[in-house]
Amino acid sequence: MKNIPVYHVDAFTDQAFGGNPAGVVPEASDLTEKEMQNIASELNLSETAFLYHSDSPDADYRIRYFTPAEEIDFCGHATIATAWILATKYAWADRTNQVVLQTNGGLVPVKWVKEHGRLTAVSMTQLPPKTNDIVEDPTAIASLLGIKPSDLDEQFPIKMSNTGVWHLLVPVKTRVAIDKAQPKLNELANMNKRYNISTTHLFTFNTDDKNLDLYTRDFCPAIGIKEDPVTGAANGALAGYLYLEGVLDATKTHALMIGQGHAMNRPGFLSVTVTPQEDYPRIEVAGSAVITIEGTMTL
Structure with missing residues (x-):
């Protein structure tokens, strides 16, 4: 025993x-x-x-x-x-x-x-970030997530990102649209498995909260979880994506406050610091x- x-x-x-x-x-x-x-x-x-x-x-x-x-x-x-x-x-x-x-x-x-x-x-200091393209139609991705194609924020690309495991990052225009998402979980799981993606991570800069820089939501049916309330790995990968895609100034250190879990009535908050280094940014996620x-x- x-x-x-x-x-x-x-x-x-x-x-x-x-x-x-x-x-x-x-x-x-x-x-x-x-x-x-x-x-x-x-x-x-x-x-x-x-x-x-x-x-x-x-x-x-x-x-x-x-x-x-x-x-x-x-x-x-x-x-x-x-x-x-x-x-x-x-x-x-x-x-x-x-x-x-x-x-x-x-x-x-x-x-x-x-x-x-x-x-x-x-x-925690996460592994060096990396990104990759995904060969899927954005309209089809929106359909899988139960949002309108017009809800996608075309300022930013839909991409895979990794600071330990792969996540699919989907930019959305508003927090309201993210909270209304109703994904087709079985179909989303199948797509994620094709690309070895752990989670699909929706994000927006339109947070409706002056204390937050970003608002996110995370679906992970491919690994047996419908939705995860607050995800350190996915938000670390998001910070790496923002740096590698040039959304964040690569000459400066950035401190981001990210909110997640509100749609599940489990609000949580992450402090993410992105520090430029010679080869890759250092991503630190705290809470x-x-x-x-x-x-x-x-x-």
Whole structure:
């Protein structure tokens, strides 16, 4: 019999029942892959993160992410949730400035953000961004998303972007149009699988909120999730896209505040910093978290 510590953490929020909930299993060294998948299915959250020893000299932990249906290479909000557990329950914030997590795609450093000695957020540096074209008619994409073709914002291209996994980024003119989206989930899942896309991410600069730079919404039926409330990976990929497509000035550092989850009554907020570097921009996605459940799972 195994007794496994398990946490339920709301990420990208400082209020319980907001943001995006993730499962965190911080002591997964004795678990098999099948047990990890079973735990993720049992918790039935969009993603559950599992931590165990890393063989890499440059990493503090190995981390894997499972949806209720399958393993994925990277998940932003589950990374934020895991780092929050390490900082608050395993005292990492008291003895070091950051941890480095080894994902399937590469190393992800996560640092603590403190005010007057109190942890207020954690910030992860995502993998270098890259973009790719998608050979699909924009009108067909709009139809799959349940929006009008006229809702698409033609100032910006529809593209795939990646800071860990691939996302399809769809520019939309208004927040109202994004909130009204009613995707054809089965057909959207089939299209995403053809391109190895994890999620389809709608975004707009027309946020109706002076405190937000961008408003987004994320659909991910290809990985067994209808909609994810607040997505660190997709919004990091969005920031990389904005930089690589020349929407952001490549000579300046940019601090973006992004809102998501409002359409699901789980509002959350991400702070994304884009810093120019010689070869590629550094994308840092930060947010706070709230532990809502902690306990033990018996296997």
